[in-house]
Amino acid sequence: MMHQQFQECIDACNACADACDHCSAACLQEEHVQAMARCIELDMDCAQICRLSAAYMARGSEFAAALCRLCADICRACADECGKHKMDHCRECAAACRRCADACARMSGA
Amino acid sequence: MMHQQFQECIDACNACADACDHCSAACLQEEHVQAMARCIELDMDCAQICRLSAAYMARGSEFAAALCRLCADICRACADECGKHKMDHCRECAAACRRCADACARMSGA
Amino acid sequence: MMHQQFQECIDACNACADACDHCSAACLQEEHVQAMARCIELDMDCAQICRLSAAYMARGSEFAAALCRLCADICRACADECGKHKMDHCRECAAACRRCADACARMSGA
Amino acid sequence: MMHQQFQECIDACNACADACDHCSAACLQEEHVQAMARCIELDMDCAQICRLSAAYMARGSEFAAALCRLCADICRACADECGKHKMDHCRECAAACRRCADACARMSGA
Numbered sequence: 001m002m003h004q005q006f007q008e009c010i011d012a013c014n015a016c017a018d019a020c021d022h023c024s025a026a027c028l029q030e031e032h033v034q035a036m037a038r039c040i041e042l043d044m045d046c047a048q049i050c051r052l053s054a055a056y057m058a059r060g061s062e063f064a065a066a067l068c069r070l071c072a073d074i075c076r077a078c079a080d081e082c083g084k085h086k087m088d089h090c091r092e093c094a095a096a097c098r099r100c101a102d103a104c105a106r107m108s109g110a
Numbered sequence: 111m112m113h114q115q116f117q118e119c120i121d122a123c124n125a126c127a128d129a130c131d132h133c134s135a136a137c138l139q140e141e142h143v144q145a146m147a148r149c150i151e152l153d154m155d156c157a158q159i160c161r162l163s164a165a166y167m168a169r170g171s172e173f174a175a176a177l178c179r180l181c182a183d184i185c186r187a188c189a190d191e192c193g194k195h196k197m198d199h200c201r202e203c204a205a206a207c208r209r210c211a212d213a214c215a216r217m218s219g220a
Numbered sequence: 221m222m223h224q225q226f227q228e229c230i231d232a233c234n235a236c237a238d239a240c241d242h243c244s245a246a247c248l249q250e251e252h253v254q255a256m257a258r259c260i261e262l263d264m265d266c267a268q269i270c271r272l273s274a275a276y277m278a279r280g281s282e283f284a285a286a287l288c289r290l291c292a293d294i295c296r297a298c299a300d301e302c303g304k305h306k307m308d309h310c311r312e313c314a315a316a317c318r319r320c321a322d323a324c325a326r327m328s329g330a
Numbered sequence: 331m332m333h334q335q336f337q338e339c340i341d342a343c344n345a346c347a348d349a350c351d352h353c354s355a356a357c358l359q360e361e362h363v364q365a366m367a368r369c370i371e372l373d374m375d376c377a378q379i380c381r382l383s384a385a386y387m388a389r390g391s392e393f394a395a396a397l398c399r400l401c402a403d404i405c406r407a408c409a410d411e412c413g414k415h416k417m418d419h420c421r422e423c424a425a426a427c428r429r430c431a432d433a434c435a436r437m438s439g440a
Contacts, residue, residue: 017384018340021384021388021389022390025261028260029257031254033253033254033257034253037249040248041169041171041245044244045166045173047385051381051385052158054344054348054351054381055377056155058349059154059155061155062151062187063180063183070180077172120238124238127274127275128234128278131279134279135278135279135281138367138371139367144361147358147363150358150370157278161271161274161275164238168241170242265386265389265393269397275378276375279371279374279375283400286400287400290393290396290400293393293396297393
């Protein structure tokens with residue numbers, strides 16, 4: 001069971017999922033929601049794949065690396081979109097997404 | 111929104127997830143559980159990624175094709191493992207996994 | 221394994237999850253997104269708990285009835301909100317939510 | 331957005347989900363898997379509802395308290411079952427489940 005060696009990446013995935021879920025809800029309360037549509041879409045995708053990646057890693061799944069490779073791509077796309085906006089929830093989300101993309105890339109050997 | 115064109119693949123993912131979740135629970139009740147360990151592991155992985163793939167497709171996510179490509183790989187691995195066992199729940203699961211792998215491969219253009 | 225007796229409710233949950241995921245994405249593309257904020261929030265909650273309820277039922281979980289009871293409440297809230305809007309995706313979502321609420325209520329003996 | 335006030339409970343849910351996912355996989359590798367069947371079942375249920383509870387709380391969902399109330403029940407059942415076994419993964423999982431049950435009970439005012 002490689003649970004321990006994955007711990008850093010699991011933590012990054014959980015933190016990223018929380019930040020994305022929070023950001024999607026906060027974006028929905030912004031005055032200019034329309035400008036946040038793609039941010040909300042990517043937040044949803046990113047939160048869900050991060051939670052699944054954490055589950056695969058915690059189980060030591062033989063597909064954990066492959067899922068983390070895709071998770072890194074989605075985290076990067078979400079970081080790029082959130083990085084365009086100046087609200088705190090977007091800036092914090094972008095930072096969490098970048099950390100998670102790096103951790104997933106390292107974990108999957110990409 | 112490409113919800114409709116994805117419908118066949120969404121249906122295959124939902125059916126596969128249900129079959130995998132059922133198979134994992136039924137395997138746990140078998141006399142020789144130890145021989146079913148990898149089947150249960152793959153059932154869990156497959157059920158979860160199928161449910162996520164259905165969600166991405168239903169939302170028309172820009173990452174739906176990439177996720178379905180990986181989903182097809184996991185479905186194939188699960189079908190191969192379930193195909194080794196003679197219990198009804200394994201046979202039905204293997205068939206659902208194969209149908210889903212094909213639908214995901216078509217959908218993702220793989 | 222009570223997988224078969226749950227089949228009607230599992231199907232209703234999967235259909236409701238797909239409709240909610242589709243509705244959330246379609247609402248985000250509407251001109252008046254701000255008016256759709258609560259609809260999108262409830263769509264996300266409803267899609268996710270419906271997919272989890274299907275998983276619990278397919279596994280014959282001892283907590284399937286308890287989860288379906290809560291799922292029925294969330295489906296009803298989502299149906300009420302979607303029912304206020306005249307777009308096709310909202311009307312279809314409201315109908316799927318109502319069917320799922322009824323199936324979950326029956327399944328959980330509520 | 332009540333994201334911050336939920337942070338302790340979100341952290342407890344993520345830690346519990348990781349422990350349950352790890353425990354389910356480790357139980358499957360035990361010599362006497364049959365004796366671990368209910369532990370594995372509850373681990374799966376608990377991991378999934380904990381990840382969903384974290385998502386609801388991070389979004390500030392109006393149903394977060396109701397979901398956490400049920401999550402507390404499932405965490406307690408999982409803690410009781412894991413508490414019967416002497417393996418490290420079960421002991422650590424039982425402890426994480428108890429902490430999460432308490433956090434969810436506080437959060438939901440139960």
